[in-house]
Amino acid sequence: MxxxxxxxxxxxxxxxxxxxxxxxxxxxxxxxxxxxxxxxxxxxxxxxxxxxxxxxxxxxxxxxxxxxxxNTVSQTFLQYAANKANSYRLTNGQRKMREDRPLFQRIERQFGVPAPVLTAYWALESDFGNVxxxxxxxxxxxxxxxxxxxxxxxxxxxxxxxxxxxxxxxxxxxxxxxxxxxxxxxxxxxxxxxxxxxxxDGDGRRDLIHSRADALASAASLLRQYGWQSRQPWLVEVKVPVQMNWALARLGKKLPVAQWAKQGVTDVSGRPLRTSGNAALLLPMGRNGPAFLAYPNFDVMLRWNKSTVYSTSAAYLASRYAGAGQVRYGNAPIQVLSVAQVKQLQSKLRARGLRVTKIDGIIGEETRRAVRLVQQQMRLPADGYPDLTFFQKL
Missing domain, CATH: 1.10.8.350 (Bacterial muramidase)
Structure with missing residues (x-):
């Protein structure tokens, strides 16, 4: 669905x-x-x-x-990603990339978008053209x-x-x-x-329904127009420390990777970060859950679909196709609010005069910004993710 x-x-x-x-x-x-x-x-x-x-x-x-x-996505990232990056999509996506390797290589040479990213969207949008x-x-x-x-x-x-x-x-x-x-x-x-x-495919028409060459190349064309950077990462899973300046962890705050290293962020195995450039620290389920460095190419993926949960899951699936392992669950158990509790939370945030335009039970970027402001006022870790403790205090 x-x-x-x-x-x-x-x-x-x-x-x-x-x-x-x-x-x-x-x-x-x-x-x-x-x-x-x-x-x-x-x-x-x-x-x-x-x-x-x-x-x-x-x-x-x-x-x-x-x-x-x-409806928009009401599941957590871990729930949604487990559903979308399932064994069927992982196995068939890898097979599709092998079978169409010359096509994917040609597309990447021309548009700069790699096979794992295109295959992730192909899988999520239409089950590889089947639906x-x-x-x-x-x-x-x-x-x-x-x-x-x-x-x-x-x-x-x-x-x-x-x-x-x-x-x-x-x-x-x-x-x-x-x-x-x-x-x-x-x-x-x-x-x-x-x-x-x-x-x-050179047949004289742009057929996005029957021609996988036209469809995949057109997706690459769109992503390039949106600003995709060739041979650059999009989303890299990392491990965060138990304590750091959590207010820095938001999509609009890109810092040099070296600064994230100074905050105690490491690769998933605890070794020093090996990537460079600027990235935001994305915590889709707060400081205790999975953690990622989101590079400028992830911003391009958010233009494809503005839902953070969808785009994070698409980027994660693309990373799996590129060889990454299964996502970690994080540093500690996560207290997940129900949809009804999130709606109640949003109403309370709005009553405080904060900008929350949607009372929909979805923890989107607007809700996260409001949560972060109140967390700072309450002297709580300001990671922008409302857990049960925050909900009860509010």
Whole structure:
């Protein structure tokens, strides 16, 4: 089950949980569709293409139901990573990299993105191209474009879908994907498809559904555009000491690796750190849980999907493909709050005047920032992760 439409996060358009409130559609779908057809034709898309593509398109209430009920990741990193980096994905991902080694090598030479990273996204987004979705894309996009909640965004995506047909990249019957319009083996929304897709198998069209060469190279193209640095790390597991300046451990605080070493951070076996450059110390479950140095390439992965849990799990899976071992559980048992307790925590933080826009039970970066501020006020270790002790004090 998809935890979130990652392609929407690709474009930075997914609204916050507070914006998920119901709204009421009061217009007429067919009238709206006729108006859209005129707009599409006026934009330069041939009228016969528009009419043929949107012929008999109907409003789909099941898509609206999915849109209203979507959830972000409520699992901890260890729970989510164990599910996603399972033995099936590890075994099959390694096999895919061996079978397609020449393709991956060619992509890395051109775009700088290594096989483990591309394979991790390939595994998570579509089970290596096996599960790309069975929803009619044009019907889903038209429904969401008409809908009152995010009509402007999906209006643009529907236009891009028609332009993909106009370019000859994809035919109408092939336009099947996820409920929010994501297409292909790497689940690109139409605007990202138009902007970043490449024809890598040389057949004259950019086919992200059937061509793994096109799909993988297009993912690499997107990551390079987002700032991927060739031959640089993305996420490296480390071991943290029992005590240090925990307030430094946040994604927005990159320090030279040598400074992390001075704080007592070591590699997972306790030896001195061997990497260089600047990195943030990422503690997805606080000071007692797993620890990672997050390099600038991890910021690029967060642009693919803004969920820290998803992106950390994708980066961890990529590291496993690159030869890293199974993640450590950390230095001590972790007191995990329930979803209901996190919602209560968020309400209390908001009542203190702190910025918490979503009461959703998810410990995201905004909640972590608020927690860190209160931890500092309470003279607690300010690692930004709310454990049971903090919850009870609050």
């Amino acid at each position: 998809r935890h979130i439409t990652s392609a929407l996060l690709l474009s930075g358009s997914l609204l916050s949980g507070s914006a998920l409130a119901e709204c009421q559609n009061t217009g007429n779908f067919q009238q709206w569709l006729n108006s859209f057809k005129h707009q599409a034709t006026a934009s330069g898309i041939p009228a016969n293409l528009v009419n043929n593509a949107l012929h008999n398109i109907q409003y789909d209430p099941s898509v609206i139901e999915l849109d209203r009920s979507q 790309t979705g069975n929803v009619q894309t044009l019907r889903a996009l038209a429904t969401l474009a008409y809908d009152c909640r995010r009509g402007s965004f999906f209006h643009n995506e529907l236009m891009h879908a028609l332009r993909l047909i106009q370019r000859g990249d994809i035919k109408v019957p092939e336009m099947m994907g996820a409920w929010a319009g994501e297409l292909g083996q790497l689940q690109f929304i139409p605007s990202s498809y138009n902007k970043h897709a490449v024809d890598y």
